[in-house]
Amino acid sequence: MYDYIVVGCGFAGAVIAERIATQLDKTVLVMDRRGHLGGNCYDYRDDNGIIVHKYGPHLFHTENRDVFDYLTNFTHWQAYQHKVLASIDGQKVPIPFNFNTIDMLFPADKAKTLRDKLTTGYGEGAKVPILELKRSDDADMQELADYVYNKVFVNYTAKQWGMKPEDMDGAVTARVPVFVGRDDRYFNDTYQAVPKYGYSEIFGRMLEHNNIRIMLNTAFRDVMNITEDGFTLFGSEFTGKVIYTGSIDELFGYRFGDLPYRSVDMRFETLDMEYFQDTGTVNYPNEHEYTRITEFKRIHPAVTDKTTILKEYPMPHQRDKNIPYYPVFTEENRKRYDEYVGLAEKYKNLILLGRLAEYKYYDMDDIVERALEVFDTEIR
Numbered sequence: 001m002y003d004y005i006v007v008g009c010g011f012a013g014a015v016i017a018e019r020i021a022t023q024l025d026k027t028v029l030v031m032d033r034r035g036h037l038g039g040n041c042y043d044y045r046d047d048n049g050i051i052v053h054k055y056g057p058h059l060f061h062t063e064n065r066d067v068f069d070y071l072t073n074f075t076h077w078q079a080y081q082h083k084v085l086a087s088i089d090g091q092k093v094p095i096p097f098n099f100n101t102i103d104m105l106f107p108a109d110k111a112k113t114l115r116d117k118l119t120t121g122y123g124e125g126a127k128v129p130i131l132e133l134k135r136s137d138d139a140d141m142q143e144l145a146d147y148v149y150n151k152v153f154v155n156y157t158a159k160q161w162g163m164k165p166e167d168m169d170g171a172v173t174a175r176v177p178v179f180v181g182r183d184d185r186y187f188n189d190t191y192q193a194v195p196k197y198g199y200s201e202i203f204g205r206m207l208e209h210n211n212i213r214i215m216l217n218t219a220f221r222d223v224m225n226i227t228e229d230g231f232t233l234f235g236s237e238f239t240g241k242v243i244y245t246g247s248i249d250e251l252f253g254y255r256f257g258d259l260p261y262r263s264v265d266m267r268f269e270t271l272d273m274e275y276f277q278d279t280g281t282v283n284y285p286n287e288h289e290y291t292r293i294t295e296f297k298r299i300h301p302a303v304t305d306k307t308t309i310l311k312e313y314p315m316p317h318q319r320d321k322n323i324p325y326y327p328v329f330t331e332e333n334r335k336r337y338d339e340y341v342g343l344a345e346k347y348k349n350l351i352l353l354g355r356l357a358e359y360k361y362y363d364m365d366d367i368v369e370r371a372l373e374v375f376d377t378e379i380r
């Protein structure tokens with residue numbers, strides 16, 4: 001028997017299992033329905049030796065020194081600053097929208113006016129939400145806000161979330177910022193890097209411990225059950241703690257209905273050329289069914305005359321047919337989630353953790369931070 005069970009082996013499950021094994025010297029069974037560790041952060045070398053991220057591009061960035069130091073125990077980093085271009089009116093321009101973008105899209109005198117007004121009105125280095133620009137008394141600032149909204153965000157977001165542009169909540173999109181300056185980086189965090197040998201290596205190293213047993217290709221229901229009385233493992237009662245990082249609606253047999261997600265069809269292509277595009281990711285707000293193309297050689301350098309790209313086609317999530325990626329936040333869905341949480345609270349040995357169990361979007365650094373915190377407050 002094991003002291004703890006961890007269901008799911010993304011960052012949430014892996015961090016908890018590693019802490020239990022190394023800090024408490026207790027035994028832990030880790031299971032995942034997939035045939036690999038790493039959850040959505042899983043990567044591998046493809047036939048051309050290029051590291052690709054199976055579930056979409058993952059760029060590590062954080063302000064949290066503790067999280068960065070913790071992960072440094074399991075990987076060598078390679079410095080990487082993500083840059084994104086967007087295809088607008090036939091040009092590839094930097095986003096977040098900044099002075100360089102303005103210079104490429106507007107005539108020189110107009111661009112200078114916009115830059116000057118942004119600097120005077122908001123200060124160098126400010127990130128100004130387009131809603132704020134829209135509220136300005138200045139016609140140029142309002143025009144810039146409308147331009148960014150229409151050309152860069154509205155169609156992209158509509159595609160991503162499967163909505164008609166006219167049905168979109170303008171207030172959400174209006175939070176999108178214009179950067180007052182020429183910094184083209186997608187993230188501004190202090191620590192930005194990718195694992196030199198890929199994310200999968202981190203998980204292998206985290207879980208290599210005598211106290212940890214791993215069962216892959218094993219879903220919760222294959223070996224466990226949850227009843228009114230508690231959990232069973234291989235048919236016997238299990239009274240140790242269960243850290244569950246899968247979908248909460250699945251755990252409870254969808255009894256209050258499915259929690260909706262958006263999914264993405266990830267289509268990889270190998271191309272017979274050295275490089276396909278100038279940056280890691282190019283967004284396509286206005287053309288094509290896909291939202292963006294990522295070129296992995298730009299993220300993990302590789303010596304080969306071929307290149308691998310990924311096109312992302314957003315789609316609705318269908319249970320058991322595709323992967324739930326992004327929770328769809330509505331009042332109704334939040335209430336449904338709370339009903340499941342009410343049910344979960346009856347199980348004193350159950351801990352819900354991670355993007356699926358908490359029905360929440362977490363970046364990697366956020367989920368590592370949260371898992372370390374849960375270990376300290378609820379397990380240690």
Ligand SMILES: Cc1cc2nc3c(=O)[nH]c(=O)nc-3n(C[C@H](O)[C@H](O)[C@H](O)COP(=O)(O)OP(=O)(O)OC[C@H]3O[C@@H](n4cnc5c(N)ncnc54)[C@H](O)[C@@H]3O)c2cc1C
Binds near residue numbers: 007008012039059221
């Ligand atoms: C397209 C995309 C791009 C992203 N890019 C970035 C980025 O650039 N930077 C960043 O910081 N973050 C990024 N993220 C977020 C990142 O993927 C998450 O922070 C991270 O995956 C969360 O880890 P997790 O352990 O909660 O979930 P997951 O990684 O999803 O792990 C959950 C695991 O549980 C398993 N599981 C589920 N149910 C069961 C069950 N019943 N039985 C057994 N196993 C089960 C699943 O198979 C899965 O392996 C991105 C996310 C997406 C969707």
